Amino acid sequence: MENQQVISQPPSFGDNNQRSRSVSLSKLLPRSLRKASVTPTNESSAGSTSLGDNGKSKVRPKDIDKTEEILSPSNAHCHVLEDVEGQTPASPDFSDNVEQQQQEQQITSRFSLKIKNLFKSSSSKVLDTTVSEPLPSPPATPDEIELPQTPNLAHTHLPVGVEPTKSSGESGNNSARRIRSPSTPIMPSHMSASHPVVMQALSGSAQGSPTTSTARADRRSNRSDTVRGSNPYFVYQGLPPHALSSQDFDNSNNSSMRPGDYPSLSSATTPTTGSSPLSTYIQKDHRNLSNLSLNDINENEEVQSFGNSNITSPERKQTSSTNPFRESSTSPRMRAATLSPFPVIVVEPESRHDEELIALPPPAIAEESGGKNSNVKPVLRRVASEPNALKNATGNSNSSSSVSNKHESHNACTTSQGDDTSGAISKEPRRSRRLRNKSFSNKFQEVVVGPQSFEKIKMLGQGDVGKVYLVKEKKTNRLYALKIFSKAEMIKRKKIKRILAEQEILATSNHPFIVTLYHSFQSEDYLYLCMEYCMGGEFFRALQTRKTKCIDEDDARFYASEVTAALEYLHLMGFIYRDLKPENILLHQSGHIMLSDFDLSVQAKDTKNPVVKGSALSSLLDTKICSDGFRTNSFVGTEEYIAPEVIRGNGHTAAVDWWTLGILIYEMLFGFTPFKGDNTNQTFSNILKNDVIFPNNNEISRTCKDLIKRLLTKNETKRLGSKLGASDIKRHPFFKKVQWSLLRNQEPPLIPVLTEDGYDFTKLSNNTNKGVEKSKGIGKGKGSGDLTTEQERIMFEEKVEPDDIVSDDDPFHDFNSMSLMQQDNNSLIYGDNNSYGKISYTPNHNRSRSNSHRFFKRT
Numbered sequence: 001m002e003n004q005q006v007i008s009q010p011p012s013f014g015d016n017n018q019r020s021r022s023v024s025l026s027k028l029l030p031r032s033l034r035k036a037s038v039t040p041t042n043e044s045s046a047g048s049t050s051l052g053d054n055g056k057s058k059v060r061p062k063d064i065d066k067t068e069e070i071l072s073p074s075n076a077h078c079h080v081l082e083d084v085e086g087q088t089p090a091s092p093d094f095s096d097n098v099e100q101q102q103q104e105q106q107i108t109s110r111f112s113l114k115i116k117n118l119f120k121s122s123s124s125k126v127l128d129t130t131v132s133e134p135l136p137s138p139p140a141t142p143d144e145i146e147l148p149q150t151p152n153l154a155h156t157h158l159p160v161g162v163e164p165t166k167s168s169g170e171s172g173n174n175s176a177r178r179i180r181s182p183s184t185p186i187m188p189s190h191m192s193a194s195h196p197v198v199m200q201a202l203s204g205s206a207q208g209s210p211t212t213s214t215a216r217a218d219r220r221s222n223r224s225d226t227v228r229g230s231n232p233y234f235v236y237q238g239l240p241p242h243a244l245s246s247q248d249f250d251n252s253n254n255s256s257m258r259p260g261d262y263p264s265l266s267s268a269t270t271p272t273t274g275s276s277p278l279s280t281y282i283q284k285d286h287r288n289l290s291n292l293s294l295n296d297i298n299e300n301e302e303v304q305s306f307g308n309s310n311i312t313s314p315e316r317k318q319t320s321s322t323n324p325f326r327e328s329s330t331s332p333r334m335r336a337a338t339l340s341p342f343p344v345i346v347v348e349p350e351s352r353h354d355e356e357l358i359a360l361p362p363p364a365i366a367e368e369s370g371g372k373n374s375n376v377k378p379v380l381r382r383v384a385s386e387p388n389a390l391k392n393a394t395g396n397s398n399s400s401s402s403v404s405n406k407h408e409s410h411n412a413c414t415t416s417q418g419d420d421t422s423g424a425i426s427k428e429p430r431r432s433r434r435l436r437n438k439s440f441s442n443k444f445q446e447v448v449v450g451p452q453s454f455e456k457i458k459m460l461g462q463g464d465v466g467k468v469y470l471v472k473e474k475k476t477n478r479l480y481a482l483k484i485f486s487k488a489e490m491i492k493r494k495k496i497k498r499i500l501a502e503q504e505i506l507a508t509s510n511h512p513f514i515v516t517l518y519h520s521f522q523s524e525d526y527l528y529l530c531m532e533y534c535m536g537g538e539f540f541r542a543l544q545t546r547k548t549k550c551i552d553e554d555d556a557r558f559y560a561s562e563v564t565a566a567l568e569y570l571h572l573m574g575f576i577y578r579d580l581k582p583e584n585i586l587l588h589q590s591g592h593i594m595l596s597d598f599d600l601s602v603q604a605k606d607t608k609n610p611v612v613k614g615s616a617l618s619s620l621l622d623t624k625i626c627s628d629g630f631r632t633n634s635f636v637g638t639e640e641y642i643a644p645e646v647i648r649g650n651g652h653t654a655a656v657d658w659w660t661l662g663i664l665i666y667e668m669l670f671g672f673t674p675f676k677g678d679n680t681n682q683t684f685s686n687i688l689k690n691d692v693i694f695p696n697n698n699e700i701s702r703t704c705k706d707l708i709k710r711l712l713t714k715n716e717t718k719r720l721g722s723k724l725g726a727s728d729i730k731r732h733p734f735f736k737k738v739q740w741s742l743l744r745n746q747e748p749p750l751i752p753v754l755t756e757d758g759y760d761f762t763k764l765s766n767n768t769n770k771g772v773e774k775s776k777g778i779g780k781g782k783g784s785g786d787l788t789t790e791q792e793r794i795m796f797e798e799k800v801e802p803d804d805i806v807s808d809d810d811p812f813h814d815f816n817s818m819s820l821m822q823q824d825n826n827s828l829i830y831g832d833n834n835s836y837g838k839i840s841y842t843p844n845h846n847r848s849r850s851n852s853h854r855f856f857k858r859t
């Protein structure tokens with residue numbers, strides 16, 4: 001097969017050094033740092049991440065959660081209505097960009113000063129950031145810069161705002177390729193010896209100049225060269241103590257660092273020398289620290305600002321925010337944007353969980369350990385509210401018996417609530433109606449499966465908090481993707497709201513481009529989402545199989561139209577997706593897209609019904625109105641995809657999804673994202689200040705470039721989509737030929753096929769999971785494979801806890817256990833001869849340049 005390129009199936013997380021991808025900014029810690037279980041040897045660390053028990057040896061990230069800031073709908077932002085139709089395609093309106101750039105430059109300069117001053121007063125443990133690095137000046141170019149054309153665009157792209165000198169070209173080479181992986185050794189700029197700040201700190205050391213060829217060669221030769229740095233608007237303060245454990249440093253052969261030690265700048269050396277504990281640590285475990293501190297600080301900031309109050313006054317907003325951008329927004333325009341027209345902030349009702357979760361675990365533990373803390377109010381909860389892993393993690397002396405007791409306690413709960421001998425629980429637990437009362441509830445019935453109904457075939461991937469397994473249902477042999485979350489982990493990291501949101505979006509959605517949720521259920525220690533298995537894996541992988549990491553315009557139109565349809569649907573439901581990127585787009589076996597990973601999504605408060613506007617002849621659906629007036633203030637997204645308003649921290653709306661669509665289309669066409677800089681600082685600066693530029697690629701039409709420009713309009717009120725939402729995008733000339741109601745009947749450009757030379761998972765799954773770990777290079781360290789296997793064994797052996805027994809003060813009370821009423825028969829059937837290890841993407845020969853919009857009829 002000539003055009004067929006075989007790549008590894010999105011690997012089990014042990015494979016992560018094979019790829020690199022950026023991680024959503026909301027993810028507090030790099031995955032490796034988040035690993036819950038520390039194995040005896042460092043080789044095993046990548047593959048032995050634990051979700052479950054063994055809490056004593058776990059590395060626990062600092063607790064954070066999103067506390068969404070909802071701004072009063074009564075102060076809904078004004079939006080400029082602009083009609084796309086009839087406009088000359090390549091005539092973008094960037095009239096306010098110059099003014100905006102100047103103001104933003106002033107603001108960012110102020111931040112630099114402010115943050116520098118902060119550092120002056122910081123202890124030596126606080127790592128300096130890149131703020132001393134001058135922000136790149138906006139390119140003195142017209143809106144479109146034609147760069148010299150070369151065969152490989154990915155290699156010729158110069159980062160926006162970087163002069164096309166030799167060095168920047170090299171830098172562009174590094175930054176142009178978007179190689180991302182949660183555990184690729186991507187070094188933040190402040191960790192890189194080539195970074196000026198590190199250079200400064202290492203002054204006197206023989207690290208060379210940032211511009212020396214040695215440093216560049218290091219960067220080129222090391223995958224960590226996708227240097228990421230700190231956001232100029234947030235201060236990197238080193239790894240928080242909870243992020244590091246003694247075991248981690250033992251693994252790094254360094255005993256001098258203690259768990260509580262912050263890695264300091266002085267100890268952060270170049271990844272190539274590996275002489276510092278941190279660099280050794282990072283090198284060995286291929287960590288990406290770049291996004292860590294941003295989230296950490298931002299999340300804490302939000303907790304501080306909004307965690308203890310239901311209503312936050314404008315004054316509170318002004319004073320409590322630690323976002324330097326907001327604090328120092330002294331320009332009238334920025335101040336106006338910050339305070340008006342959204343002066344009132346209301347905390348989301350769901351934040352109840354955040355408060356509960358801050359409070360619950362310690363009292364529960366205190367109570368169990370003899371109630372020594374008499375001030376602690378007894379908490380009415382059953383054992384399931386305190387997962388065994390959590391008890392272990394907190395060193396509860398009863399933990400040893402908890403595993404053996406759990407089924408007893410479960411049985412006690414299931415048989416008779418009144419039998420509870422503690423006497424503490426006197427009321428009948430109420431059955432959660434959260435999802436049952438929703439309009440879609442007739443889609444679901446009582447849960448008909450449990451963990452034991454499935455057999456693990458392989459791990460598909462590990463996300464921020466969940467592990468996703470390819471499983472087959474024993475009874476039917478059907479394949480599913482089972483996403484499993486540890487309750488203890490969710491509690492510790494205050495992700496309860498996230499998982500509830502993810503469950504709700506998946507359960508609510510019924511759309512061909514959104515992954516289907518078949519079952520969701522919980523056991524005592526775990527939460528489970530059983531979803532449609534998208535055997536094509538991540539669209540990101542499919543892009544990587546292309547020679548230039550990109551696809552042609554017709555193909556990009558195909559994927560962009562499906563993504564637009566999915567976003568339109570989500571917006572109609574009142575959801576803002578917020579994390580669009582190729583990694584979160586999965587490919588169905590048919591080649592059509594499936595949006596997944598909704599843990600960063602948020603639902604608008606007071607969702608409104610869509611409105612049809614226009615005449616009978618040309619009516620347009622206004623989906624923007626569904627979440628009108630809703631602004632949320634979390635700092636979420638993925639570095640290269642993040643919208644300017646998110647960086648500014650003034651709140652954002654569903655318009656962020658249209659921004660990310662613009663980045664996605666750009667990346668599909670050119671193989672890299674438009675604003676990527678050498679580090680986070682520069683990337684954010686580029687996002688805020690620079691216009692999108694296009695490589696000199698004559699194959700890309702003017703309408704396509706116009707669409708991208710309009711989607712990447714920095715002013716969200718002028719961005720395409722700000723008038724009617726998806727309808728604005730759908731009627732752009734770029735999509736003129738698209739038949740929106742027949743998208744599912746389009747021929748996809750790439751068809752995923754399982755190849756024959758993959759791992760023989762049939763044998764491996766018969767021969768216990770241990771074999772899988774070995775074959776995938778997971779758990780090389782002695783015992784780690786056993787540990788993973790043991791945890792997985794528990795995951796797949798636990799019993800379902802029906803809603804009736806999950807008491808209403810249980811943090812997971814609202815995680816309803818249910819099964820889809822009518823299951824379609826489209827899910828793949830497990831085949832003994834199939835390999836689930838490797839996949840290829842075959843160009844669809846039914847689809848050519850001339851007929852790419854040909855539709856086939858189903859027979």
Ligand SMILES: Nc1ncnc2c1ncn2[C@@H]1O[C@H](COP(=O)(O)OP(=O)(O)OP(=O)(O)O)[C@@H](O)[C@H]1O
Pocket residue numbers: 010024027460461462463464465466468481483515531532533534535537538583586596597598599
């Ligand atoms: N339905 C599915 N079919 C096939 N693979 C899947 C499916 N769902 C998830 N995966 C794989 O598992 C990986 C992790 O899943 P997912 O992104 O949902 O987890 P997450 O914890 O939300 O991750 P993230 O850190 O990106 O938010 C995905 O990147 C994908 O490769």
